Amino acid sequence: MTATPLPSLNDPQALLRHLYDVAVQRALPLHNTAASLPAPPKGRTLVLGAGKAGGAMAHAVEALWPADAPLSGLVVTRYGHTPPRPVGLAQRIEVVEAAHPVPDAAGLQAAQRILALTQGLTEDDLVLCLISGGGSALLTLPCEGLTLADKQRINRQLLESGAHIGEMNTVRKHLSAIKGGRLAAACAPARVVTLTISDVPGDDVSVIASGPTVADASTCADALAILRRYGIAVPPAVQAQLEAGTLETPKPGDPRLARCETHLIATPQQSLEAAAEAARALGLRAYVLSDEIEGESREVGKVHAALARSTAQRRSSFEAPCVLLSGGETTVTVRPRAEGQPKGRGGRAGEFCLGLAQALGGQPGVWALAADTDGIDGVEDNAGARVAPDTLARAAAQGLKIADHLARNDAYGFFAPLGDLVMTGPTHTNVNDFRAIWVA
Known part of the structure; x- marks a missing residue:
């Protein structure tokens, strides 16, 4: 995998992808x-x-x-x-x-x-x-x-x-x-x-x-x-x-x-620390929350949303602008499907992003990327997904309801039409989940 050029602090999504690439490179x-x-x-x-x-x-x-x-x-x-x-x-x-x-x-x-x-x-x-x-x-x-x-x-x-x-x-x-x-x-x-x-x-x-x-x-x-x-x-x-x-x-x-x-x-911690150092080298504060976070992906997304929202609103011990980093291995409990309902597509990282985006509710000044460091989220062809302040608005414009996608574990079907899947291909390493949230 080729590392991306050093990003500008004016381009949150490019910066988050850069941090992911650094984390992966550290684990090769x-x-x-x-x-x-x-x-x-x-x-x-x-x-x-x-x-x-x-x-x-x-x-x-x-x-x-x-x-x-x-x-x-x-x-x-x-x-x-x-x-x-x-x-x-x-x-x-x-x-x-x-x-x-x-x-x-x-x-x-x-x-x-x-x-x-x-x-x-x-x-x-x-x-x-x-x-x-x-x-x-x-x-x-x-x-x-x-x-x-x-x-x-x-x-x-x-x-x-x-x-x-x-x-x-x-x-x-x-x-x-x-x-x-x-x-x-x-x-x-x-x-x-x-x-x-x-x-x-x-x-x-x-x-x-x-x-x-x-x-x-x-x-x-x-x-x-x-x-x-x-x-x-x-x-x-x-x-x-x-x-x-x-x-x-x-x-x-x-x-x-x-x-x-x-x-x-x-190890996951080494990769998170490498990403944190890369963020600091660009003049941005970075906080490593933990490399051991477990639990239901959507619920972990909600917890991260609460941290990001309080940081954006200057009600947190984390000082914005900053990046919040975390790793671990969350889980997805596949919900029963109604008869005739198509099977949802997606993995842990995508489901985390669904939970995060829903809980953020369009919070200004917060962007996120969650991806598996092996380059494959579950059994799909994407590594994960991205979330931006306008994610829900763009989804609504296309008739996508985030609650419906959560109900059928269909992160891929939600983020693909938005152009917000993270595509890397196999990275040839694996230190599990990588999550980065930029708070302006």
């Missing part, structure tokens, strides 16, 4: 990998990985690894998320693509191949694991008694339930033969070094991509409770295994994970 693998790379081992080095940043992470390792040191492996990323190979860079790591957020047969085949590659590893070998957000869907290997179709159904139901990422990944770990530390266990007795890009609130490495190389403190009972909470059924044989605890994951202290270490190479 090539900028963050070298410091955490181990030295080549006595034996061979095997690279395994999964996530939306997988292709770019593989390229970074290939560029940085000594040319005379053996290197091979397999990484799976999302369809369309493999970046162009740099000119002159020899391919030593195979990159394949699969579906996200609902897994497919390609992801299943990739996970089977990755697990098979761990056979025959010795104490002299090094396994370098490249893990980023999206790995839960891309690295799919159902437990005994669960089919790919079952996994797809459960994933869809989790995504539409409003469950937060920690809950979703607790279930995914216990229904998998490779996640929740199982990949690392399969690599023993080799040394396992995981380089990970965080896309989760709090940077919990056991949650990122469902922690395939990290010990898991959650339990089968926890997974069962989450499934019951959201009314999601599993096959009777799997239900029985969960109740008996036979699908338990490797726990902290498991000797198979004794030679495992994990390094965070990019």
Whole structure:
């Protein structure tokens, strides 16, 4: 992705897009990998990985690894998320693509191949694991008694339930033969070094991509409770295994994970701080609210609207003009559709913008951009959306009712006619939601 030129303070939307680009650039693998790379081992080095940043992470390792040191492996990323190979860079790591957020047969085949590659590893070998957000869907290997179709159904139901990422990944770990530390266990007795890009609130490495190389403190009972909470059924044989605890994951202290270490190479907070520094370099105050904001996207939008409105009205501890920045991973609970009603389109960032715009009510002097740092909001082709003081007025002129679009989770259908979708294409990294609000 090409960075935008430095914007003028007289162009709020260009400035907000510039801050998004800076945040994404800060999280690109090539900028963050070298410091955490181990030295080549006595034996061979095997690279395994999964996530939306997988292709770019593989390229970074290939560029940085000594040319005379053996290197091979397999990484799976999302369809369309493999970046162009740099000119002159020899391919030593195979990159394949699969579906996200609902897994497919390609992801299943990739996970089977990755697990098979761990056979025959010795104490002299090094396994370098490249893990980023999206790995839960891309690295799919159902437990005994669960089919790919079952996994797809459960994933869809989790995504539409409003469950937060920690809950979703607790279930995914216990229904998998490779996640929740199982990949690392399969690599023993080799040394396992995981380089990970965080896309989760709090940077919990056991949650990122469902922690395939990290010990898991959650339990089968926890997974069962989450499934019951959201009314999601599993096959009777799997239900029985969960109740008996036979699908338990490797726990902290498991000797198979004794030679495992994990390094965070990019985080949401780092990207937010980079955006804040960029704003200050342009002479604008910047406040980072938090990188851990969770909750229903539309409700989080309303809270941000209240902060922006009070700041615009000079009733806040934030001093305008300024930019308010936040990150995290919000959720969208998909509402039931009336018969014959078209399915809404959009993701977390778009739904946040719907809630924000509705609550702002055309507040003068407030502009906003919300986008996913991987360049894809949900399953659409946009990264997110923009909000301006005239958003509601322009929508009304086109007969668009924001309440109707919220009712059917249709952010894409609201912002597309206004020309207010943020389009970036895949960014080849992923540190989750990015939100920036300019208050004049």
